[in-house]
Amino acid sequence: MLRKPYQFLLVLFFIILFCAPIYLLFRGHPSLQISLIEDRVLGLPEKSYPTLKIAIEYIQQGRLDLAFDLVWKLYTEGALQKKVDLAATDLFPLRMSIILFSKAMDRTIIELSYQFTGDSVIPADMTSGLFIMLDEKVLIYPPATLDKNDEIYIQQKLGNYRELSTSFPEVNFYIYYIEALEFSPYNPLNKYYPKADKGQAFEDFIENLPETISVEMLSLESLEEHLQNFYRTDHHWNTNGILKGYDEIYDLLAEKYPNIPDKLLPTEMVTFEDIQFQGTFDRQTLYPIPGDTFTGFNADFPSCKVKEDGVEGQYNSRDKYLKGEYSTLPYVSHYGLYFGTQKGMIEFDCEVNADRNLLIIGDSYARPLVSLLAAQYKHTYFVDLRQNKDFTLSGFLRQYPVKDILFVGGPNVIFLDADQWNVKIN
Amino acid sequence: MPFSSITFIFLFLPIIILLFYIVRKSLWRNIILVGSSLVFFAWSDPIHIHVLFLSILINYFWGRWIGKALDENNQKLARVHMWLGVFLNLSLLGFYKYTGFFLDILDALLPITITTATKSLPLGISFFTFSGISYILDIYNKVTPPERNLIHFSSYLIMFPKLLQGPITRLIEIRDELAHPKFIPLGIMQGVRRFIGGLAKKVILADSLSIATTKIFASEFSEMGAGLAWFGILAYTLQIYLDFSGYTDMAIGVGQMLGFNLPENFNFPYISHSISDFWRRWHITLGAWFRTYLFIPLEFARKKEKFLRQQSNLLIVFLLTGLWHGASWNFVIWGAYYGVILAIEASGFGKKLKKAAPFVQHVYSLALIIIGWVFFRITDIQSWGSFFGALFGMNGWRDSVTFRSLNVLFYVPFLIPAILFSLPLMHRLGENAKAKGGIYLVLLDIGYIILFVFTLTFIISKGFTAFMYAEF
Numbered sequence: 001m002l003r004k005p006y007q008f009l010l011v012l013f014f015i016i017l018f019c020a021p022i023y024l025l026f027r028g029h030p031s032l033q034i035s036l037i038e039d040r041v042l043g044l045p046e047k048s049y050p051t052l053k054i055a056i057e058y059i060q061q062g063r064l065d066l067a068f069d070l071v072w073k074l075y076t077e078g079a080l081q082k083k084v085d086l087a088a089t090d091l092f093p094l095r096m097s098i099i100l101f102s103k104a105m106d107r108t109i110i111e112l113s114y115q116f117t118g119d120s121v122i123p124a125d126m127t128s129g130l131f132i133m134l135d136e137k138v139l140i141y142p143p144a145t146l147d148k149n150d151e152i153y154i155q156q157k158l159g160n161y162r163e164l165s166t167s168f169p170e171v172n173f174y175i176y177y178i179e180a181l182e183f184s185p186y187n188p189l190n191k192y193y194p195k196a197d198k199g200q201a202f203e204d205f206i207e208n209l210p211e212t213i214s215v216e217m218l219s220l221e222s223l224e225e226h227l228q229n230f231y232r233t234d235h236h237w238n239t240n241g242i243l244k245g246y247d248e249i250y251d252l253l254a255e256k257y258p259n260i261p262d263k264l265l266p267t268e269m270v271t272f273e274d275i276q277f278q279g280t281f282d283r284q285t286l287y288p289i290p291g292d293t294f295t296g297f298n299a300d301f302p303s304c305k306v307k308e309d310g311v312e313g314q315y316n317s318r319d320k321y322l323k324g325e326y327s328t329l330p331y332v333s334h335y336g337l338y339f340g341t342q343k344g345m346i347e348f349d350c351e352v353n354a355d356r357n358l359l360i361i362g363d364s365y366a367r368p369l370v371s372l373l374a375a376q377y378k379h380t381y382f383v384d385l386r387q388n389k390d391f392t393l394s395g396f397l398r399q400y401p402v403k404d405i406l407f408v409g410g411p412n413v414i415f416l417d418a419d420q421w422n423v424k425i426n
Numbered sequence: 427m428p429f430s431s432i433t434f435i436f437l438f439l440p441i442i443i444l445l446f447y448i449v450r451k452s453l454w455r456n457i458i459l460v461g462s463s464l465v466f467f468a469w470s471d472p473i474h475i476h477v478l479f480l481s482i483l484i485n486y487f488w489g490r491w492i493g494k495a496l497d498e499n500n501q502k503l504a505r506v507h508m509w510l511g512v513f514l515n516l517s518l519l520g521f522y523k524y525t526g527f528f529l530d531i532l533d534a535l536l537p538i539t540i541t542t543a544t545k546s547l548p549l550g551i552s553f554f555t556f557s558g559i560s561y562i563l564d565i566y567n568k569v570t571p572p573e574r575n576l577i578h579f580s581s582y583l584i585m586f587p588k589l590l591q592g593p594i595t596r597l598i599e600i601r602d603e604l605a606h607p608k609f610i611p612l613g614i615m616q617g618v619r620r621f622i623g624g625l626a627k628k629v630i631l632a633d634s635l636s637i638a639t640t641k642i643f644a645s646e647f648s649e650m651g652a653g654l655a656w657f658g659i660l661a662y663t664l665q666i667y668l669d670f671s672g673y674t675d676m677a678i679g680v681g682q683m684l685g686f687n688l689p690e691n692f693n694f695p696y697i698s699h700s701i702s703d704f705w706r707r708w709h710i711t712l713g714a715w716f717r718t719y720l721f722i723p724l725e726f727a728r729k730k731e732k733f734l735r736q737q738s739n740l741l742i743v744f745l746l747t748g749l750w751h752g753a754s755w756n757f758v759i760w761g762a763y764y765g766v767i768l769a770i771e772a773s774g775f776g777k778k779l780k781k782a783a784p785f786v787q788h789v790y791s792l793a794l795i796i797i798g799w800v801f802f803r804i805t806d807i808q809s810w811g812s813f814f815g816a817l818f819g820m821n822g823w824r825d826s827v828t829f830r831s832l833n834v835l836f837y838v839p840f841l842i843p844a845i846l847f848s849l850p851l852m853h854r855l856g857e858n859a860k861a862k863g864g865i866y867l868v869l870l871d872i873g874y875i876i877l878f879v880f881t882l883t884f885i886i887s888k889g890f891t892a893f894m895y896a897e898f
Contacts, residue, residue, distance in 0.1 A: 102887035
């Protein structure tokens with residue numbers, strides 16, 4: 001027995017207090033740690049301090065002033081402190097178990113708070129802003145409510161489309177809008193958000209869009225349609241939605257492209273039975289629901305050479321998946337791996353009987369479409385403006401003769417985020 | 427470096443504790459304390475480290491010069507040095523904190539355009555400059571002799587537990603502990619308990635409520651129902667107390683672990699019987715500072731004046747208290763609000779209030795405190811009307827901005843523990859267990875350990891947020 005009662009607290013407290021530094025001291029130098037859930041490398045000091053390494057090299061070379069300048073800058077900007085703070089948290093013993101426990105506590109408090117409301121759609125955790133539809137086990141965003149700044153952005157986007165259509169009259173512009181649940185009249189939370197957008201912003205946007213731009217959308221006509229076309233644990237559209245989107249885009253392009261080659265039809269639908277796809281929403285909330293069934297499809301894809309940012313490569317891992325070569329670890333980003341990776345510019349040069357080229361401007365929603373639409377064009381280019389900040393349309397068209405330009409995406413890409421998605425002309 | 431960060435709890439604190447108990451000589455301990463305090467400060471605010479050095483040097487040398495003048499019975503020179511020392515401290519504070527505010531006033535008053543570059547505020551400047559002023563004035567008033575040892579003096583002025591958010595400490599309160607550090611296991615144990623309690627108050631309750639209040643006070647008050655407005659202001663009332671008192675508990679706790687007894691800063695202010703009582707319980711060291719170094723001298727200097735002397739002195743003191751909290755009109759008005767109420771209480775209303783039922787006294791005090799927090803929280807004075815409108819039902823019980831639309835419904839249960847920890851109940855339970863000892867004490871400490879582990883889960887999963895009072 002302890003001699004004095006207070007020793008009990010002291011011993012336990014100091015054991016806990018010293019356990020983390022001792023653990024860090026004795027764990028040695030493990031290899032690179034990647035957190036799949038957070039999609040990042042966990043902060044290991046020796047891996048994260050290139051500046052410090054350079055400073056040490058300077059010291060070894062006797063160039064102390066340069067070393068001091070480097071470290072001083074790192075320190076006064078707070079970068080050094082932030083990295084140490086992050087590493088201390090990242091490398092804490094049992095970190096992931098602690099986070100899971102905390103999320104479980106979040107859920108208990110939320111369920112307690114909503115006990116008396118009878119709501120069937122409640123927050124999935126306390127931090128992500130995502131909700132869970134309890135009956136359907138679907139994670140969703142709450143309705144979007146737009147403010148004056150958003151209205152300014154919409155006007156800026158409209159101005160950009162007008163400028164594009166007048167500056168490049170010889171080019172056909174198309175918009176394919178993927179209606180997100182948070183902007184839809186069918187979001188089950190709309191009744192609690194008196195200022196919910198419910199699709200109004202897009203309607204206003206369309207009314208003011210130049211008539212020369214052709215528009216089509218993956219419209220949600222009911223909540224069930226959302227459940228059919230999108231994953232339960234991820235914000236992306238699933239195979240069903242993708243194929244529906246491709247169908248509609250094909251028809252849209254065909255209006256001004258009389259000789260368009262035949263539509264690509266899926267020859268095989270594949271369900272990867274051993275994959276539980278736990279998408280972005282799942283990663284953010286760690287909500288204990290089963291992952292999505294992950295499906296893909298095969299088709300008579302034409303033979304293409306693919307360049308990613310000018311370098312020849314493999315756009316996606318579809319072929320590997322179809323051969324059964326994939327990871328079944330939880331939280332793997334199957335959508336990205338299967339449908340295509342994100343780069344500044346992807347170029348498809350395909351053996352297709354076509355004389356036109358297509359430029360697709362869009363985000364991750366457009367990735368699965370690229371390999372499908374490449375079957376209708378000689379050259380298909382895919383630009384993600386978030387990763388291609390220097391992109392100008394004049395510059396691009398000088399280099400690549402393109403007749404059709406297609407914008408694909410959700411609200412941010414199409415009408416809301418002018419900062420990221422306005423196309424610079426010069 | 428926030429007390430509630432993993433870096434502090436699991437790296438900084440264990441290293442300092444180890445060093446402190448390996449090194450026994452007071453000078454070396456104080457060297458460690460000064461060094462660690464500089465690291466602690468620079469961790470969050472590296473570009474202002476020179477301000478800390480400047481403050482140390484100003485107060486150390488002026489303290490010595492005042493002491494020397496007093497030793498030579500040169501009262502006049504001592505007074506000159508005293509005023510210079512106070513002036514330099516206030517200049518330091520004024521330069522960083524109030525330049526923009528006063529230039530804005532000049533800009534509005536004069537027919538010229540004044541533009542200034544915004545200066546970032548050194549962390550804790552209001553606290554360490556006030557400590558510096560108290561040191562200068564205490565030497566001048568012969569409360570304590572000047573500290574000759576620069577290391578001992580520096581460790582008093584910038585010791586990390588109290589550096590960023592107080593308690594504002596006078597040298598006389600910790601002088602013996604700095605010179606003769608004591609290792610008392612009972613003190614460490616009390617420090618550990620105090621630290622865990624403060625950490626839990628800050629991380630679990632204050633930080634959670636702060637997410638809710640940030641959303642509520644950023645939304646449109648003219649579309650807010652009374653229910654949400656009341657939740658918002660109640661949550662803020664609890665949050666600001668738990669945040670600040672939680673920090674103070676951690677500061678006092680760390681101090682005790684290192685062998686220092688820092689002064690108390692809070693005594694359950696929300697059970698006050700009057701506003702005068704509230705200011706004896708809220709931010710006690712700041713109140714004591716203003717009472718000792720401003721109110722009493724003012725009373726003394728104006729002792730021949732009879733008409734509204736005390737009332738006008740109270741108003742001056744609280745206008746400055748408001749200004750101390752921030753260079754913004756809402757803080758000035760918040761201070762004036764308390765100045766006026768205290769002046770009324772001092773004019774006889776306070777005596778009448780004492781005769782009322784305790785319940786009435788509590789309701790009166792709490793209502794005025796809560797209204798005061800509206801002025802404090804909402805910096806845009808023009809929004810006060812619409813927020814009070816929402817509070818008093820102008821928009822009905824529910825409107826467009828609701829608990830659900832802001833996604834804050836799940837913060838409502840946090841009010842219960844927040845209220846419990848704002849009242850003396852939990853404190854009394856702890857004290858009873860300590861008094862009974864034996865198994866009760868063991869159970870209490872098991873509770874503390876569980877609370878500590880539970881708090882860590884919050885820190886690791888949600889990261890950490892800056893303490894509110896560091897900005898004042």
